[in-house]
Amino acid sequence: MKSFCRIAIVIAVFFGLTLPLSAQARSKPSSDTTKSATDTIRVGLEATEIFSTIRVQSFSGNWRLTFMPGNQSPKTVGSILASATTPVATVSELLVEGEDASLMLVPKGIIARLSTEKDLEQGYKTVVIEGGELLSIEIPGHPPTILQGRIEIGNNGNSLTLVNTVNMHQFIVSCVSKMLLSNEPEVIKAMVIVVRTRLQYLKEHAAHPDTDYEVCDTDHCLPFAGCGYNRELVDILTTMTGNLSLMHKGKLIMPRFHHTCGGRISSAKDVYGSDNEPYHPAHDDIFEGKGSENCFHSPGFHWTIELQKFDILDFLSVAYAAGADRIYASWEPEKIDANGRIFQVLLRGRKPKSVSGIDFLQKLQSHFGPNSIKSMKFNMDVLKRTIVFRGMGNGDGVGMCLSGADGLAKKSVKYDEILRFYYPGSELK
Ligand SMILES: [Zn+2]
Numbered sequence: 001m002k003s004f005c006r007i008a009i010v011i012a013v014f015f016g017l018t019l020p021l022s023a024q025a026r027s028k029p030s031s032d033t034t035k036s037a038t039d040t041i042r043v044g045l046e047a048t049e050i051f052s053t054i055r056v057q058s059f060s061g062n063w064r065l066t067f068m069p070g071n072q073s074p075k076t077v078g079s080i081l082a083s084a085t086t087p088v089a090t091v092s093e094l095l096v097e098g099e100d101a102s103l104m105l106v107p108k109g110i111i112a113r114l115s116t117e118k119d120l121e122q123g124y125k126t127v128v129i130e131g132g133e134l135l136s137i138e139i140p141g142h143p144p145t146i147l148q149g150r151i152e153i154g155n156n157g158n159s160l161t162l163v164n165t166v167n168m169h170q171f172i173v174s175c176v177s178k179m180l181l182s183n184e185p186e187v188i189k190a191m192v193i194v195v196r197t198r199l200q201y202l203k204e205h206a207a208h209p210d211t212d213y214e215v216c217d218t219d220h221c222l223p224f225a226g227c228g229y230n231r232e233l234v235d236i237l238t239t240m241t242g243n244l245s246l247m248h249k250g251k252l253i254m255p256r257f258h259h260t261c262g263g264r265i266s267s268a269k270d271v272y273g274s275d276n277e278p279y280h281p282a283h284d285d286i287f288e289g290k291g292s293e294n295c296f297h298s299p300g301f302h303w304t305i306e307l308q309k310f311d312i313l314d315f316l317s318v319a320y321a322a323g324a325d326r327i328y329a330s331w332e333p334e335k336i337d338a339n340g341r342i343f344q345v346l347l348r349g350r351k352p353k354s355v356s357g358i359d360f361l362q363k364l365q366s367h368f369g370p371n372s373i374k375s376m377k378f379n380m381d382v383l384k385r386t387i388v389f390r391g392m393g394n395g396d397g398v399g400m401c402l403s404g405a406d407g408l409a410k411k412s413v414k415y416d417e418i419l420r421f422y423y424p425g426s427e428l429k
């Protein structure tokens, strides 16, 4: 290819021809960077929700809705279109800018009502929506989400399902824009590389086998909320960091990150019991020669909350005994790492049970809210009716401390040094 281009240029020069600049740029063979920008990822949206209606509206551009019958999975879209023996015909409708459609799941499949007053009553298995620029999609009880790319609305018999195929660049911009804790360009660059690496790792390691998507839109994989929150600065810095990823001994790492460590980073081995993440060791969040803890300025560095003992018992019964009373009467920290983070909790009661600290934290937060107990690094003052929790940090404390990265950038540390500090032993490639 290269030599062909060279010959073409030589011929062009020989004949006194010059290509306009834009045409030259367009005809440039695709480099790794452009390849990564066009690589796509299938994202499962709201995969744990059960919903039977969905409203879609064209925000910009003309979207084509293809209603496909049968019991075929969305993966076989191509073959359905090619099949001549399909019992119910595939129907295609255009959703022009401003128009909307309501899709409903009924026993015979998905039916639709379009704002053009057209009804599609046959009962379809899948609806593929593509071709436009921005699509607003709304599930009852959720704010609308603006999506790009290709959207597949499926039907698993129990609920509608949503899979958005977007390119990697769009996903990274959405994810980093949503999580952004800092406006420091060096932090944004570091986050872009972390998200890109994690996305590539999840793609490579099949994070959701047996589903028709590659990643989910939650912290389990990476948060994704369409392009409604996208920040232009993030977009520019995503392009600027090209195709850089974090590698350890020639392999992609699975980078972890959290809001605030509280001064001490914990190891993936302690918190998750993981033996194969040497790039996630325990260390102080202090950069030599750069003052005190990097995340000291974070509002999550110190926190206090007082909870009723009664509510904590209720939490134990809901979270660990399927709502049954008096199975667990109390709990206590069982194992604490060198940084003061509780990584194993003992539930006391009829059948004492040890649970991981991270599981306990996730359940506490879903019960009391994300602003209650912010991390497993805390002390307790047990009073008569309440317990006062005095804690440090927000999140699991493993990998990159995002507030710490912000602190480092404010101390003029560059993104590559930030990444080497939080993922020791890894390299940028
Ligand atoms: Zn996931």
Ligand SMILES: [Zn+2]
Binding pocket: 260, 261, 262, 263, 264, 285, 294, 295, 401, 403, 404
């Ligand atoms: Zn920190």
